[in-house]
Amino acid sequence: MTRNGKIARLPADLRAELNQRLGNGEMIKPLAEWLNGLPKVQEVMQKSFEGRPINEDNISEWKNGGYRDWEASQRMGEQVMTFQTHDSRAKSGKGKADSRPGPGLRWLEKPRINASALVEKQDQSGVTRSQPE
Numbered sequence: 687m688t689r690n691g692k693i694a695r696l697p698a699d700l701r702a703e704l705n706q707r708l709g710n711g712e713m714i715k716p717l718a719e720w721l722n723g724l725p726k727v728q729e730v731m732q733k734s735f736e737g738r739p740i741n742e743d744n745i746s747e748w749k750n751g752g753y754r755d756w757e758a759s760q761r762m763g764e765q766v767m768t769f770q771t772h773d774s775r776a777k778s779g780k781g782k783a784d785s786r787p788g789p790g791l792r793w794l795e796k797p798r799i800n801a802s803a804l805v806e807k808q809d810q811s812g813v814t815r816s817q818p819e
Contacts, residue, residue: 693748
């Protein structure tokens with residue numbers, strides 16, 4: 687899903703830090719104050735939102751949308767890494783003979799998307815999209 691709100695228009699590194707901080711349980715009001723104090727955020731807000739700052743509702747909406755997407759991609763990346771480690775052990779003979787995933791996990795054998803190879807880019811309108819490198 688393409689997101690186009692205030693948080694989605696921020697640079698990827700700021701969104702990543704915000705997501706980490708949300709994941710660590712930081713409260714929304716101090717996060718809004720932190721973001722609004724950053725020159726890059728002020729620049730984006732001026733350019734795209736007539737200078738209106740990020741508010742608590744913006745972060746709350748992000749937490750229920752973009753942040754959840756980020757969490758899911760993090761879990762997917764962890765699963766791929768776990769599988770790759772598991773698979774390399776099995777191929778090297780260091781794993782047990784039955785260490786291959788069962789039928790319910792066959793989709794992990796040849797991932798179609800490498801989650802770590804996705805990059806987020808902003809198009810000309812400032813909308814952020816995830817796409818392969």
